[in-house]
Structures are given as structure tokens and as C-alpha cells.
Amino acid sequence: MESKNNKNCSKFSHKKRFQKPQFDHKNYTKKTFRHVDQVTETEVGISEFLSNLEGFSGVIKARYSDFHVSEVDPSGAVAVLTNTDIPKEEKVIIDYASLEESPIETLPQNIWKDIREMVKTNSKESVKFDVSDLEKEERKNLHTKVKGIFGNKIDSNTIEEDGKKFVIFKKPTQGSKERFVWPEGRGDYVHFILYKEALDTMTACYRVADVTKIRPSFITYAGIKDKRAKTTQWMCVKQVEPWKLIIKTKPIRSIKIGNITFKDTPLKLGDLRGNRFKIALRNVAAENIVIEKAIEHVKDNGFINYYGLQRFGNDKEAPTYTIGVKLLLGNWKEACDLILKQKKSDDPHSDVGKAKKIFAETKDSEKAFNCLNRSKNNCVEAKLLQGLAREKDNYVNALENIPRNMRLLYLHSFQSIVWNKMVSIRIKKYGLKPVENDLVVINDVFVENEIGVDESFVENFIDGKDEQENNPEIHKQKQQVKALTESELSKYTIYDIVLPLPGYDVIYPENLKEEYKEELGKYGLTLEMPKQSVKTYTLSGAYRKILGSVQDLKWKVMKYNDPNNSLILSDFDVLRKIEEPKDIPDGKFKAVILEFTLDASVYATMVLREIMKIDTSPSAQVKLNDYANPSDDSAKIAVTNGSTKEEENVISNGLMHNSILNNKEKMEEFKRSIYGDTTKRRNEEEEDDKKSPKKQKTDD
Missing domain, CATH: 3.30.70.3160 (Alpha-Beta Plaits)
Structure with a gap:
């Protein structure tokens, strides 16, 4: 008998996938909104501050539009x-008639001459060229370059005869399919x-x-x-x-x-080089003098360079570093089980939620994978289920179906929690001055063992093979460090000190070696972090500065009334000539607008933590984000914060007090922005299609 879950999954045909769902008023039930147990700052080693200055309360990311990130390239x-x-x-116009010598390295002079003659005389005779010695990419380039020169005056394709490969150049036949050729030059x-x-x-x-x-x-x-x-x-x-x-x-x-x-x-x-941030902190409760002192201190002195909570995932039931540990230990089945674990935070009505339930109950990975619809190509669980279905009980091979960069994030998450704990111990134990045996980098190379992750751990990802030319990693350079002697302490500051991320090719500082050993031992690992038979899960390690600095920091205080209004403009807002949000001198709420630049792999939330002296976890922040209607207790989102009693408060009327659905005018504006004038849009799309260039044919 077909299970209920599988029956639900089978309802999603390809055709139905894109149909607008009908709202079932009769069977509608209100959802309960709550946050489940989340990883806390102290659990991932974030515990210290640089100063004892007074902080202030405020909401980080009350709306996603309060947080803007712009990349900074190597040139700045x-x-x-x-x-x-x-x-x-x-278009690059090439006069092929004037080219006596072959302009293509892989095309012999005699073949070039025959092609020119064929085009010039409109001959119906084809030109045949043996390309058995050329690689596929070389053959592809040959097609592209010849077409780039002669355009639609010539057709080419690759054939095989008697075990050899030939390229045939000929005049195009009437009605032959054309294909766009990348312009030469x-x-x-x-x-x-x-x-x-x-x-x-x-x-x-x-x-x-x-x-x-x-x-x-x-x-x-x-x-x-x-x-x-x-x-x-x-x-x-x-x-x-x-x-x-x-x-x-x-x-x-x-x-x-x-x-x-x-x-x-x-x-x-x-x-x-890094990232430029523009951030709005809402409902700030502090005098301007307190705000100024806190910000200026960070501007002058920096902050502890912790890895932010985003590095470790959102759910305490299966944080990303625990998966990383299983991979490092070679416990492939346990790693798979953690990735596919059913969690309280899972939406039971979602693709992934249903698939996880089927897998938990039946251990049938193929059945669970086939249940997926929209999530089939863009989530970790789908990729792993697909791998398990193909590889059966070969868990290490099944994991290979998850893109390599995603698997590396699990490993780096583990390195990060160890590093966070060690930097907290270092600061508590030795303070903010260099001490004997501290490490410094001596070859000006700061390439960490990372893959360019900023501010958020990736839960959704792209599909694709790990092809180096299409998805290249950072070119890693080996960092060289030395331990400071007592006579060298005056030559360095705390801003020069680094700590290692665990790996087989790092030096551990003697003044923290026992602490590293003890922490790694908790997970069944050693300082040596031996190389594994599966190369992907072997970490060489790297070094990271214990303090970070903020560049080009600007800030201002702003008053506002409506919690739903944007306080900062995005690139696209400026492009559309949206008016800059204005300060309302007698506004009900105070905001602080910050703008600054950080190096790559440095967390803006850790800058805000040092300024505000608050907990940056989502669990803590969501408690602060109901400031516009504090008297309506039924509208508050319940948060489980490590307590044994779990509150479950339903949102009043099924909606947050500041939901757009409660504002008729904003709802109408929202609907227009979504649906717009469909006739106008259709005409625009037809006009766009007319503008698209015609194509020429090329084969290989």
C-alpha cells in the first residue's frame, strides 16, 4: 500500500509544478511560528570583547534590506x-580574402588556402581535414575561429571514418540550422x-x-x-x-x-580583497555619546576576529561542524545520517521535509529522492539522496555527489569552532599584548584555507561537477610563521599575532599547544590531523589574525516612525532614482546607519557585536524585533534558547503585526510589483526576442 507521504509527493507532476496553487479556505489551519534551539555564541567559542565600554541595544537585520554587502575586488x-x-x-570584421597565411595555429596552410578558394568561388566541393591528433577543445576552437572569420559563408562539422576524426568544411545548404558564433577578437x-x-x-x-x-x-x-x-x-x-x-x-x-x-x-x-557593508541597526536604545564612544573605539582598535554564528549553521540538532568531524574521522555513514537527520526546524510540508521523513522511515534513498520536486537540483539533501540511490551502501562515494566546495564548508566549520575557542583562551590568558611563543606570519601571505565564504553558511548550492576550469579554488600559498622570542616582542603588536586553524601542516604555538591538543581530543582527533585516504577530507591548516580591523568606517544616527520603511538605499534603488530615506527629527524610533569595509572572510556581525556588546544570535535578535507593538504578547515569536520549556505562541490572526498583509495600501503596491501589466510585459518580451541575434551552426 502506498504511504501517505509518497502519495503526496506523487501529486506533483511536471505540469502542476508551475500552476498557481488554489487557496483552500475550508481546510486552512493557522501555522505556529517559532524558533527552535539554535547554536549560541558561547557554544562556538565567542565569549570575549576588546573593551569594557558600555554597549547598547538594537536590532540587527530586522529586515533583510537593513544589510547590504558589496564586493571589493583586488584593485580596491x-x-x-x-x-x-x-x-x-x-563585431570584428576580418577581410579573409587578404589573409594569405593561415591565422589559425592548428589549421595548415594548404587547408586554409582550400577553404579560402571554396568560399571565394562558391564551390560545392568540401574541404576535408584530418584532426585525429587534435584534442576536443582544440577542435572546438578550430570550428569557432573559422566561423568567426567566414561567418555564415561556411559550415563545419566533425566526422569519424576508419577510426580517424576529420573536420569537413563546406558551403552551407539551404535551410541549414544556424548557430551563434562567438566573435573573433x-x-x-x-x-x-x-x-x-x-x-x-x-x-x-x-x-x-x-x-x-x-x-x-x-x-x-x-x-x-x-x-x-x-x-x-x-x-x-x-x-x-x-x-x-x-x-x-x-x-x-x-x-x-x-x-x-x-x-x-x-x-x-x-x-x-574584501566586502563593503552598509548596515541599519533599528530601535537603538542609547544616548548618542554612548553610541559614538563604542563606534570610535572599534574604528581605532578593531575587534576580535571570530568566525560568526553563520559559519556553523542555524540548528543545534545538527550544526555543520559536527558533520565536519564525522568526515574528518572517516565516519561516512554517520555524516550522511546527520545531513539527512529529521529536525524540529524542518518544514514537514516541504520537499526536503517529506523526503527526510521517507528516508527515516524506510531507508529507501531512491524513493525519498523521487519524492523531491522543486528541491531536486539545489539542496544538499537531494544531492546526497541521489548519490545514495546510485551508490547503495557506498557512503563515501555517495557523499561525492555533493559538490566539493559544499563538503569543504563542513570541514572549515570544524576548524572555525576550534579557532574561536583558542582565540578566547589566548585573550583571557595573555591579554592584548604579544607574549613569548606567539606566532606571526613572516612572508606576507594571508591566504586562509577557505573558499570565499562571507557572512552566511550555504544551505542551498549549485549543481555541477568539480571541474577546475569552471569552479576554480583559491590558489593557495603556504604561509610561513615564526614563534616570537622575548627579545622580539617590542617589534610586534597584538595585530600581528595569528593562531592556526587545525591541520597536518601547521605549527601550533607552544603557549597554547596543550589547549589545542585537549580541544581536538574531545572529537577523537590529534594535533597531527593525519592525511586521509580520501584527499578531500584532509586539511593542511592555515593561520588567521586574532584581531580584525575596520576600514573607512562612517556612521550616522537617524530617526524614523515606520518599522517597515527602508532606511538605506541599494544599488538598484539608486539606479531607479529612489529618494534617499530622510531623518525624521521627532521620529518614534532611533536607528544607527553604519558603512565600512572588511577583508575577505571577516564577519560584519562580529564588528557589530564588539560595538553593541550584545548577543548576535538569531534567537536573541528575534526577541528584540517586536518593538513596534510590545503590548501585543500574542504576536511575539517564541524562542527556545537552551531552556527545557519550549514556548509556542501563535502569531495573532496568523500574521505578524507588521506584516504587509495587514496594510491594504502596501499590499496593493506589492501586487502591482509582482503581477504588473501582463500585456505590456508580454509585448516587451516579444520585442526582446526580436532583438536577439541570429545563430550560425557549428558542430563537433
Whole structure:
């Protein structure tokens, strides 16, 4: 008999997937909204502050529009979306008749001469060229370059005869299919700026890839940006027509693409200096003098360079570092079980929630995977279930189905919790001055064993093989460190001191070696962190400065009345000429607007923690975010914060007090922004299709 869960899953046909769901008024039941147990700061080693200055209360990320992140490239340029125009086509006109010598390295002179003659005389005779000695990529380039020179005057395709490969060049036949050929002379790599709202970087890549009909792994980026924020970053893809990036992504409301350029080199993971942040802290309760002292201290003295809570996932039932430990120990089945574990925070009505339930009850990975619909290509659980279905009980091979960068995040999460705990011990034990046996880097190389993760741990990700040319990692350089002697202490400051992230190729400071040994021992690991048979799960280690610094910090105080109004403008707002939010001198609430730059892999939430002296966990922040209607106890979201008693308060009328559904005027505006004028949109899309270039055929 078919299980209830499987029956529900089977209802989702391909056709129904895109139909607008009908609201069932009769069977509608109110949902209970609550936060479950989440990892706390102290549990991941975040415990110390640099100063004893008075902090202040305020809400971090009350709305995702309160947090803006813009990438800073290696030259120091900040990513800003300034235009969404399709670049003017710069066609390179080549007079093939004037080219006596073959301009293509892999094309012999005699073949070049025959092709020119065929085109010139409109001969119907084809030109056959033995390419058995050429690699596939070389053959592909040959097709592209010949087509780039002769355009639609020639067709080419690869055939195989008697075990040999030949390229056939011939005049196109009437009605033959044409295919776009990348213009000769233009850079192969399309670099562009991607602006997104409330999406993580990997999901954004997946959506862009879906509408442009390319593999997600072909899109490269320098770093991963926040999900709950408005962010701007550079991305790159090889030989994709710019009009597709601009026009085909228009229906994706949360994404805008622009500032397209062409380059000869791809964008690689780690090709960034840092990030520029613009942050609004709401409902700040402090005198301006207190705010000023706190901010200026961080501006002058920096902050403890902790890894933020985002590094460790949101759920205490299966934090990411626990999965990392299982991978490091080679406990493959236990790692899989943790990834697929049913948690209180899972939505039982979601794709993933249903699939997890089926797997927990039946251990049938194929059945659980087939239950997935929308999540089949863009979540960790789906990839793992697919791998288990294919590999059966071979757990290590099944894990390989999860993209390598995602698996590395689990390992780095474990390194991060150990590092956090060690830096807290170092500061409590020795203070804020260099001491004997502290470590400093001596070769000016600061490339951490990371993959460009900023501010958010990735729960959704892109699909794709781990192809180095399409998804390159940071080029790692070995850092060299030395232990300080007593005579050298005066030459260095606390800002020079580093601590190691555990690995087989790091030096541990003698003044903390026992602490590292004890902490690693809790997880069944040793200081040596021996290499594993599976290379992916072997960590060489790296070093990280114990204090971070803030660059170009600016701030202001602002009063406001409506908690739903934006307090800072995004790139896209500026592009649309949205009016700058104004200070209301007699406003009911106070906000602090901050703007600053941080190095890559440094957490803005740790800067805010040092300024405000507050707990940055979502559990703590959500308690502060009902300030506009404090008397309505029924509207408060319940939070479990390590207590034994779990509160479950239902939101009044099924809605938060500040929900857009409670504001008729805003709801109408929202509906217009979603649905708009469908006739006008259809006409625009038809006009866009007319503008798209024709295609020429090329085969291999």
C-alpha cells in the first residue's frame, strides 16, 4: 500500500509544478511560528570583547534590506550596479580574402588556402581535414575561429571514418540550422555584476543558469554572499551572449544583472580583497555619546576576529561542524545520517521535509529522492539522496555527489569552532599584548584555507561537477610563521599575532599547544590531523589574525516612525532614482546607519557585536524585533534558547503585526510589483526576442 507521504509527493507532476496553487479556505489551519534551539555564541567559542565600554541595544537585520554587502575586488574597486544595458555589439570584421597565411595555429596552410578558394568561388566541393591528433577543445576552437572569420559563408562539422576524426568544411545548404558564433577578437569571458535580494549566491547561480540554459557550475564568482541581505558581486561565464544574461533573467524578481564586460581571463574563487557593508541597526536604545564612544573605539582598535554564528549553521540538532568531524574521522555513514537527520526546524510540508521523513522511515534513498520536486537540483539533501540511490551502501562515494566546495564548508566549520575557542583562551590568558611563543606570519601571505565564504553558511548550492576550469579554488600559498622570542616582542603588536586553524601542516604555538591538543581530543582527533585516504577530507591548516580591523568606517544616527520603511538605499534603488530615506527629527524610533569595509572572510556581525556588546544570535535578535507593538504578547515569536520549556505562541490572526498583509495600501503596491501589466510585459518580451541575434551552426 502506498504511504501517505509518497502519495503526496506523487501529486506533483511536471505540469502542476508551475500552476498557481488554489487557496483552500475550508481546510486552512493557522501555522505556529517559532524558533527552535539554535547554536549560541558561547557554544562556538565567542565569549570575549576588546573593551569594557558600555554597549547598547538594537536590532540587527530586522529586515533583510537593513544589510547590504558589496564586493571589493583586488584593485580596491567596489562592485556597484550602475547599468542594466545590453552592451553594443562590437563585431570584428576580418577581410579573409587578404589573409594569405593561415591565422589559425592548428589549421595548415594548404587547408586554409582550400577553404579560402571554396568560399571565394562558391564551390560545392568540401574541404576535408584530418584532426585525429587534435584534442576536443582544440577542435572546438578550430570550428569557432573559422566561423568567426567566414561567418555564415561556411559550415563545419566533425566526422569519424576508419577510426580517424576529420573536420569537413563546406558551403552551407539551404535551410541549414544556424548557430551563434562567438566573435573573433572579443574576450571569451563575460564578466558581470549580479545584484540579488534574499538569495544566497549559489541559489542565484542556479536560477541564472536555469533561464540561460547553461550548467550552474559554468558560472564562477569570487565569494559567497549573504542570503538575508541585498548584495552586489562580480560573476563570470564563458561565451554566453550578453542579451541572454540581461533579458532572460528579467523575470527573476530578486536578481538584476548589469555592467557587462569581456575579458580574456575568468573570475576565480578568492579574486576579491574584501566586502563593503552598509548596515541599519533599528530601535537603538542609547544616548548618542554612548553610541559614538563604542563606534570610535572599534574604528581605532578593531575587534576580535571570530568566525560568526553563520559559519556553523542555524540548528543545534545538527550544526555543520559536527558533520565536519564525522568526515574528518572517516565516519561516512554517520555524516550522511546527520545531513539527512529529521529536525524540529524542518518544514514537514516541504520537499526536503517529506523526503527526510521517507528516508527515516524506510531507508529507501531512491524513493525519498523521487519524492523531491522543486528541491531536486539545489539542496544538499537531494544531492546526497541521489548519490545514495546510485551508490547503495557506498557512503563515501555517495557523499561525492555533493559538490566539493559544499563538503569543504563542513570541514572549515570544524576548524572555525576550534579557532574561536583558542582565540578566547589566548585573550583571557595573555591579554592584548604579544607574549613569548606567539606566532606571526613572516612572508606576507594571508591566504586562509577557505573558499570565499562571507557572512552566511550555504544551505542551498549549485549543481555541477568539480571541474577546475569552471569552479576554480583559491590558489593557495603556504604561509610561513615564526614563534616570537622575548627579545622580539617590542617589534610586534597584538595585530600581528595569528593562531592556526587545525591541520597536518601547521605549527601550533607552544603557549597554547596543550589547549589545542585537549580541544581536538574531545572529537577523537590529534594535533597531527593525519592525511586521509580520501584527499578531500584532509586539511593542511592555515593561520588567521586574532584581531580584525575596520576600514573607512562612517556612521550616522537617524530617526524614523515606520518599522517597515527602508532606511538605506541599494544599488538598484539608486539606479531607479529612489529618494534617499530622510531623518525624521521627532521620529518614534532611533536607528544607527553604519558603512565600512572588511577583508575577505571577516564577519560584519562580529564588528557589530564588539560595538553593541550584545548577543548576535538569531534567537536573541528575534526577541528584540517586536518593538513596534510590545503590548501585543500574542504576536511575539517564541524562542527556545537552551531552556527545557519550549514556548509556542501563535502569531495573532496568523500574521505578524507588521506584516504587509495587514496594510491594504502596501499590499496593493506589492501586487502591482509582482503581477504588473501582463500585456505590456508580454509585448516587451516579444520585442526582446526580436532583438536577439541570429545563430550560425557549428558542430563537433
